[in-house]
Amino acid sequence: MAGTGVFSDILDGDVYKYYADGEWKKSSSGKTVAIINPTTRKTQYKVQACTQEEVNKVMESAKTAQKSWAKTPLWKRAELLHKAAAILKEHKAPIAECLVKEIAKPAKDAITEVVRSGDLISYTAEEGVRILGEGKFLVSDSFPGNQRTKYCLTSKIPLGVILAIPPFNYPVNLAVSKIAPALIAGNSLVLKPPTQGAVSALHMVHCFHLAGFPKGLISCVTGKGSEIGDFLTMHPGVNCISFTGGDTGIAISKKAGMIPLQMELGGKDACIVLEDADLDLVAANIIKGGFSYSGQRCTAVKVVLVMESVADVLVEKVKAKVAKLRVGAPEDDCDITPVVSESSANFIEGLVKDAKEKGATFCQEYKRDGNLIWPLLLDNVRPDMRIAWEEPFGPVLPVIRINSIEEGIHHCNASNFGLQGCVFTKDVNKAILISDAMETGTVQINSAPARGPDHFPFQGLKDSGIGSQGVTNSINMMTKIKSTVINLPTPSYTMG
Numbered sequence: 096m097a098g099t100g101v102f103s104d105i106l107d108g109d110v111y112k113y114y115a116d117g118e119w120k121k122s123s124s125g126k127t128v129a130i131i132n133p134t135t136r137k138t139q140y141k142v143q144a145c146t147q148e149e150v151n152k153v154m155e156s157a158k159t160a161q162k163s164w165a166k167t168p169l170w171k172r173a174e175l176l177h178k179a180a181a182i183l184k185e186h187k188a189p190i191a192e193c194l195v196k197e198i199a200k201p202a203k204d205a206i207t208e209v210v211r212s213g214d215l216i217s218y219t220a221e222e223g224v225r226i227l228g229e230g231k232f233l234v235s236d237s238f239p240g241n242q243r244t245k246y247c248l249t250s251k252i253p254l255g256v257i258l259a260i261p262p263f264n265y266p267v268n269l270a271v272s273k274i275a276p277a278l279i280a281g282n283s284l285v286l287k288p289p290t291q292g293a294v295s296a297l298h299m300v301h302c303f304h305l306a307g308f309p310k311g312l313i314s315c316v317t318g319k320g321s322e323i324g325d326f327l328t329m330h331p332g333v334n335c336i337s338f339t340g341g342d343t344g345i346a347i348s349k350k351a352g353m354i355p356l357q358m359e360l361g362g363k364d365a366c367i368v369l370e371d372a373d374l375d376l377v378a379a380n381i382i383k384g385g386f387s388y389s390g391q392r393c394t395a396v397k398v399v400l401v402m403e404s405v406a407d408v409l410v411e412k413v414k415a416k417v418a419k420l421r422v423g424a425p426e427d428d429c430d431i432t433p434v435v436s437e438s439s440a441n442f443i444e445g446l447v448k449d450a451k452e453k454g455a456t457f458c459q460e461y462k463r464d465g466n467l468i469w470p471l472l473l474d475n476v477r478p479d480m481r482i483a484w485e486e487p488f489g490p491v492l493p494v495i496r497i498n499s500i501e502e503g504i505h506h507c508n509a510s511n512f513g514l515q516g517c518v519f520t521k522d523v524n525k526a527i528l529i530s531d532a533m534e535t536g537t538v539q540i541n542s543a544p545a546r547g548p549d550h551f552p553f554q555g556l557k558d559s560g561i562g563s564q565g566v567t568n569s570i571n572m573m574t575k576i577k578s579t580v581i582n583l584p585t586p587s588y589t590m591g
Contacts, residue, residue, distance in 0.1 A: 097189045097196075097298065105301050110141045111293070113317050114300050115153045117310030122149060128290060128319055133199040133433040133466045134424050140197065140294045142317040147326045153285055153314040154332035157256045160311030161283035165253050169224050172279050176220035179306035183271075183299060184213035190267060193295040198263050199425045199432040199466075204388060212271045212299070215549045219566050222550070223279030226570060227251055242586035251574035253281035254355065255334035258327060262340045263435055264391050266292025267299045272549065273337040273357075274303070274313070276569035282335075286315040287327055289340075291435050293317050325350065335573060339393075348561060357562040357572050359555055361393050361486050362514025364544045365507040367529060368401040368409060369500065372519035376541065378412035384517070384543025385492040386420060386470050389431050394515050394544040397486055398476075399494045400503040406496045410474050414458050417470050433466035434489050440466045443489035446482045447471065450493070453480050484510060500529060508534045513556030515544035536560070 098106035105112055105119050110127050112119035126144035131137065164172075183190070191205035200208070235245035259273035266289055277284045288296035300315045316323065320343075328336060328347045337357040338344045344360040366384065368377050384396035401409050423429035434440050440463065447461050456474040463469070468489055476483050476493035483493055483506075497503045507516055517539040518529045530538040536554035539545065546553050554563035562572055 097193050097294065101186065101305065102189060102298055102301055105297055110143065111297050113143045113145055114297065114304065114315040115149070116156050117304065122146060128317065130197055130290060130293060131436065132196050133435050136437065136465055142293045145316045145318040145323055147323060150316060150323055150326055150330065153316055154256065154330055156311035157283040157285055157314060158332055160309055161253065161255055164283060164309060164312050165281040169227055173220035173224050175306050175308055176216050176275055176279060179303045180213040180216035182305050183216065183302040184210055186302065190295055190298045193298055194267070195425045197294055198266065198291050198435055200388060201425045201432055202428045208265060208268050212268045215268065216271050216275045218550060219275035219279055219570070222566050223570055226567060227280060243588055244583045244586050246581040248579045250577050252577045254573055254575060255282060256332055257282045257284045257573055258333045258336045259284055259286045260336070260338045260340065261288060263289040263291040264388065266295045269339050270296050270299060272564065272569065276566065277573050280570050280573045282573055283312045288315065288317065345558065355572060357564060357569065359393060359553070359560040359564060360558060361512060362555060362559050363397045363484065363486050363510045363512040364394060364514055365516045366396045366399045367503040367507070367516070367518045368399065368405065369520040369525065370402045370404050371521045372405070373521070374405060374409050374412055377409060377519045378416055380543040381413050381492070382416045386431065386490050389434055389490045391434060391488050394546045396492065396543055398483065399492065400497050400506055401494060403496045403498055406494070410458065410472070410494060413472055417459060417472055420470050422467065422469055431470050431490050434468060437466055439488060440468060443468055443487050443491055446485060446487050447491060449481045450476060453477065455480060478506070486512070504529060504532045511558045514559035515539065517542060517544055
């Protein structure tokens, strides 16, 4: 169970501690933040409400620890990461339990997230040893007008203190996707987990603690964003921010100053369906892409743009599959579980009401019980409806009928988002042309959008983000280039 056994150190009564200087601590504020179970809508856990002064101490410790960690051999960093990965996977059950109760993630998916996170840590350790173990050697006479009098040696060096802010929907996986690259690259890391998902993240951090990482290298501060959010993101001790979430990231980017940013801020991922597409394949991917984890994924299918000539057949196929989705509690491994909060459910309902008022066709009756919203397919959606453009982050999927490929591309590109998209066709030439025309970071051909495998590049255009993720890209992003130039008194050539 959560907070017991090897995890008993992280719990004080009914309140989870925060992690700093290699110890689990109670905040001097004496305040806590309640974490509401999306299913019961009652308080499930409590975490510390850290103060700004505690953040200052964490930053100072992180800065000191990083200097020593940067001197640690790559193989030793990798060794500790492999150990943390093994511990994480060994204790997948209690961490998955937290995911079920904090964010209503279906039980099977919760286990998968933890195991996937362990695999990501190990892969990052291996990749880091390879790419950080190499440098470049340049000679000056390759540039016009120069003799060979200069030898340039380049290497990748750490940035310093990385601030990692993952989202509620993958509080373990999207935390370790930031933590592991930061650590293998020689940085220290401060984690600010989401409120919903904080206890899962605290359990994950304890696995790094048990692995034996140096004190102060990893910290995890919990608390209200209104009290420590801006203080963290604008802190002068932060050398890089890796953030995954919503439009809060835009505000962070404007305040952060001259430091590297890695941001993924959501999407309105379009699914373009041509006349020659395999409609059974399309329907299966719409269900997987649009409704898994109740649509609470940045890479969920958020709008279907289907050619009018095949729209009726496709909608009927998707309707039939929607009818088979199991709706209920995450403990029962249902396909559709409660969305993360009442405010999220209210927002989704607002989009549904707007669509109804403006004449969308409801393929199912709209049904809601608390935070639980039954899956809903909306046909004949028009561009004047909010659901055509806004990201619901719930199990509601709009279908827009189009009469040309150009119309589909235009709708996709008119969005302020540009994370991912997908195209379904048997004509690979058309698929490539459409992919090139879509203003998104990734286009999937004949499959739903997805983040992963975790070593694939993952990035967004426009309001969907800054920079690129994926194991290799994250390692490179959390380092900078250092050059050392050897100047020779006379030109020197190797004659062979």
